[in-house]
Amino acid sequence: MSESTPSPGLPRRLLADPEMVAACAERDFALIFQLAKRKGGFHPSRIARACELTPSRVGEVMKGRPKITNMAVIERIADGLRIPGRMLGLADRSWEPSPIPRQGPTPAVGPARAPLPVVDSRSGSDLDNILAIAAGTRVTPNVLRSLQASIEDYWRRDDQHGGEALRPAVIGQLRYVTGIMRDTADPNYRRSLHGIAAELARLTGWTYFDARQYNTAQGYFTESLRFAREIDDRPFIANVLACLSLQSTYQDRAQDAITLARAAQDSARLVGGTPRLMAMLSMREAFGHASAHDQEPTHRAITEAQQHFERIREGDEDPAWVEYFDHTKLTVDTGIALGQLGDATAAEPLIAEALRAEPTTNLRGRAFHSFWLARTQLQRRQVELACATATEALDLAAVIESPRVVAHLQEFRHLLKPYRANASVATLADRITSAAS
Known part of the structure; x- marks a missing residue:
């Protein structure tokens, strides 16, 4: 097929263009669409058809508002314009040539992945x-x-x-x-x-x-x-298991989350895990129990985390990757676990305290924690305050790339449904819908 004939995707020469490569690496879809039009002859209506978007949405993106962060939309763009997955930080797309197989066995945890x-x-x-x-x-x-x-x-x-x-x-x-x-x-x-x-x-x-x-x-x-x-490296193995435990809570696999957190604790204990590391791992177990709405084991794990944290001493040889788990992080994680249990009265002041102490540069963390604070405020029927707090989270979400934050805000929009008659609620719900599109 010649380049003068309309093709299913962007021309190869354009995909190799340094400006396009840089735009894809940054997921700058405004520039990607502009280059598709200017250098590839893809007008907004054609981009819209290929990516299952409306022409008006494409026009808004080309003007730089709003940013596209929804993974489903990003994948549609990759498939519609035939942009290789690696250029957008995605896994290889189904239509790409099969990669060369990895030599030797690949280790697995649990079922095949x-x-x-x-x-x-x-x-x-x-x-x-x-x-x-x-x-x-x-x-x-x-x-x-x-x-x-x-x-x-x-x-x-x-x-x-x-x-x-x-x-x-x-x-x-x-x-x-x-x-x-x-x-x-x-x-x-x-x-x-x-x-x-x-x-x-x-x-x-x-x-x-x-x-x-x-x-x-x-x-x-x-x-x-x-x-x-x-x-x-047993401590680092514990760290990775803790990541897998947190991911399991997001996948509603509470028992897997608990099992992985306990395996992480076992790995760390083999080499005398530092109090800070053990505190972090205990909080991951607390998240697992909280996602299962089990009151007693959640409180027990929180207590263990606090007891470990109290044993932290200057001079502890903490791995660099766990130094983030300070008193503020312990406080906010405790509040989140209690919030998952439905104890908003205990959770709200803890999350609010942590937000006041948290570095302003940690934008994603502040967005997450603002969401959790808004959720506890809504549980306490503080609707206007909850909307104001969620708006702060939404504003932060507009300047970071985190589909998890957007997903949490979509969850919050669902929680707002009983209050849609409230003007503040209706405005916020519409903004969340726009941000997620």
Whole structure:
């Protein structure tokens, strides 16, 4: 088919255009649509048909309002315009050529999961392969420090803006690290590289979890477990199991969440897990019990978390990845667990206290916690106050990339139904609907 003939998707030359590549990496759909029109001859009506959107919606997006964060819409755009999944930080689409199979067995946790993304010879992984080959065994302490600093920067940016735009870079660095790991003979360097690969795989899994792509997230979490297990890093294994436990609560698999949290605690105890780490893991168990609406075990797990936290002492050798679990985080997590149990009277002041103390730079965390505060306020029939708090969460959701936040707000819209006669409620519900579209 010639490029002058209308094709099912964007021309290959446009998909290779650096401006389009950058726009896809940032999920800048305003620019993607503008480039599709200007360089690909796709007028808004054609984009609308291909992506199952209305022409007016396409026009609004091209003007930069509002941003598209809904994963179902993003996937429709990828499929409608035939944008490869990797360009948008998605798993490979069903219409893409099959990737080269991974060599050797892939470890699994529980039943069979979706296959992990693999390095192949298509554009996008070529540079990673070239760099890995060129690096050979020339790993130095400076290289390791640089990689670790990148991870810390990724987590900071993930907290501030969400992980959607970060994902392509993180996956690329994971490919790079696994490449040089294969060519590195020094056992000390190999151990450090395995630890870095485990962190990158967990971060990748987290970005997919935040995007509510749970099967792909579990694949990367499993990959992270494999890297950590190869160096017997029991605390990090506990950390990944805690991530899987939290994901299970989102999938309404309360018993799985509890089992995974307890397995994480067992792994941490094998090497004398620090009080801070054990406190975090106990709170993950509390979330599992709370999602099952089991009062007594939830309160017991919360008490255990508080007791562990009280034993924290200056000089504890906490892993860097658990340092985020401070008093403010313990407070807000306790409030959320109590809110899940329906004890809004106890939950509301805890979440409000944590929001006052929480860093203003942690936009995604503040959006989540504002939602939970609004939910407890609504449970207490404080309708106007709940709407004001949820509006703050909605405003934060407009500047971050987190489908989980949007999903929570959609849940809140459902909770508002009995109060739709209230003008504030009707306005907020309409705004949430618009943000989710």
